[in-house]
Amino acid sequence: MNYEHLFADLATKTIRMALVGPKGGFGRSLLVQCRALPALEIAALCDLDLDGTLATLASLGFAADAAKVCNNAADVRAAREAGRIALVGDHALLDDIALDIVVEATGQPEVSIKIAQAALRRGVHVAMATKETDSVAGPYLNQLALENNVVYTTPDGDQPxxxxxxxxxxxxxxxxxxxxxxxxxxxxxxxxxxxxxxxxxxxxxxxxxxxxxxxxxxxxxxxxxxxxxxxxxxxxxxxxxxxxxxxxxxxxxxxxxxxxxxxxxxxxxxxxxxxxxxxxxxxxxxxxxxxxxxxxxxxxxxxxxxxxxxxxxxxxxxxxxxxxxxxxxxxxxxxxxxxxxxLMGLETPASLFSAVLTGRPTGSSKQLPHARMVARTSRDFKAGETLSMGGHHHTIDGADALLIDQAKAGNAAPFYLAANKRLMADIAKGTLVPLDALDLQGSALYDAWQRNPSL
Structure with a gap:
């Protein structure tokens, strides 16, 4: 495969990208590579830690005035008109920015599902680095992308x-x-x-x-x-x-x-x-x-x-x-x-180029729920407890992960849907956490999971 032929349009096009979650290892490595790619324009960065994001940019050698903190739509317009990166803490402000693709790398499923849906519905491609979200609602997001004539994809540089x-x-x-x-x-x-x-x-x-x-x-x-x-x-x-x-x-x-x-x-x-x-x-x-x-x-x-x-x-x-x-x-x-x-974000531009320039994902365009990651309790839980998730590896305290065939998953809740949810019922040790034991009121991730296509 000759990639210079495949992406020959890079010589004449500019791809406007928003990166959500720029401070992590994935986000930082993507920013590193963006500096070597004139065709890839960082239109926006979104993170709750604005000062930390500015520090990340400074450590990578970006000019002190490369980004402007934006608190509202007027700030966003002013930043973009001045050719600066719009730095936002509120992901809703991404809707006010002209974009070709959003790279979602927050690692927070309940947030990333909202960001992905908003982008796809307004005709913006999405590269989903938050694999926790993809494991729960990837098939739905893929379907939503097809309905809106855009691409939803996993990004190269991540193992999936x-x-x-x-x-x-x-x-x-x-x-x-x-x-x-x-x-x-x-x-x-x-x-x-x-x-x-x-x-x-x-x-x-x-x-x-x-x-x-x-x-x-x-x-x-x-x-x-x-x-x-x-x-x-x-x-x-x-x-x-x-x-x-x-x-x-x-x-x-x-x-x-x-x-x-x-x-x-x-x-x-x-x-x-x-x-x-x-x-x-x-x-x-x-x-x-x-x-x-x-x-x-x-x-x-x-x-x-x-x-x-x-x-x-x-x-x-x-x-x-x-x-x-x-x-x-x-x-x-x-x-x-x-x-x-x-190579984390160092490889990711290939996925962005494929989505924007060819209209094709580097992931799957026919995603279906063939398997389900679930949580099996390693102790007894009582109603009112929370399935708390934390740490670098996003483990649920008191529960182990399994990956089972979708055909035998039944009422077992997807692992990252169960995470950080309050229990409405007792669960015995050794049980797959069931959906009906979870308080799912207001969960955007649950709403998206229910929209997954069936096999």
Missing amino acids: SNLIGLVTWARVLGFEVVAAGKSSEYDFIYDPDEKSIGYLDQRHAASLASCWTLGADIPATLAARSKALAMLPQSATPDYCELNVVANSTGLLPAADALNYPLARLTELADIFVPKEDGGILERTGVVDVFNCLRRPDDVSFGGGVFVIVRCKDDETWELLRQKGHLVNKNGGYACIYLPYH
């Missing part, structure tokens, strides 16, 4: 969009996608000399000598690794959210309700994510799943990347590719194709 791209690339080329997945957020770095494992800034004594090599009994080896590293977290709530988005966009179903999370080295993926009858861990094919990247200090990281496992259809072809260094499993029946990176 990158994985959707890899899956659809494989399908267009005629590959059978057996499994598609991603690595979880942080690597597990094993030092065999010190017999220790590093994870973020933690270091623990651990020996993987007896299970470092995958061996003939793959499930047993993976179980031994998990047990040896039981002192470390081996799952993360955002993974369920991201793979919910991918499932809805591709039709691939969850490999397991709790996802599998094998501690796996990059070279092992084509042996692990294959059917059980072929020595792997999968109960079925055509699935999404996640692994924890296990490596030595001198091994390359997977970089938070994405992969597909495809079925090999000609032994001679794949043996040739194995000789060239490609990952083919030991039986020669499956291969792993992967992208060992996701």
Whole structure:
């Protein structure tokens, strides 16, 4: 694919963008890339922390007068007429700005759903980086975009969009996608000399000598690794959210309700994510799943990347590719194709260009609710309590995330719809949080979820 040909119109067009949530890692990295792209004009920035946003711009080298704080529509008009970025704290003021696309990156579903709906209804494209919102109401927002002749898309640079791209690339080329997945957020770095494992800034004594090599009994080896590293977290709530988005966009179903999370080295993926009858861990094919990247200090990281496992259809072809260094499993029946990176907002302009210049999403244009991320209680809850969500990983205190088939979800509430809602009834430990136990009065996200198309 020659991207300079695909986006040749960049030489003559200017794309007016609003970024909501510019202070986070995603927003900041997108602002970095905008500075190198004259065709991408930052028309507006929206954040409750106006001083913090101005500080972010200053730290990136923007001129002191690049942005103007706007408190009303008149301020917005004055800022734009002067060629300055309109900096707003109230997202409703975005409606007063001429825009081609809104990038939504607040991470706050009840807010982001309102921002996305308002933009789509007035004919503005939306790139949804708040995957929590997409996991609940992505199919509806996609449908709303089609009704208004605009694009709703996941943005490249986030794992969901990158994985959707890899899956659809494989399908267009005629590959059978057996499994598609991603690595979880942080690597597990094993030092065999010190017999220790590093994870973020933690270091623990651990020996993987007896299970470092995958061996003939793959499930047993993976179980031994998990047990040896039981002192470390081996799952993360955002993974369920991201793979919910991918499932809805591709039709691939969850490999397991709790996802599998094998501690796996990059070279092992084509042996692990294959059917059980072929020595792997999968109960079925055509699935999404996640692994924890296990490596030595001198091994390359997977970089938070994405992969597909495809079925090999000609032994001679794949043996040739194995000789060239490609990952083919030991039986020669499956291969792993992967992208060992996701670069956050540095990649996102490709999605913005695709939406505005070609009218096509880098996500799916046929999104349907194939899976549902839900919350299962890990303790008893009483009516009147709140399912409080917090932390970097947006966990609900007292509940675990699962990703289940839409067909068996029944009355279970989507995870991010349940988050921060007050309970109207008791819920026993081990129960999927039901919709009818939640106080959903006034929830814009619930209203949007109810508008999702059905399969």
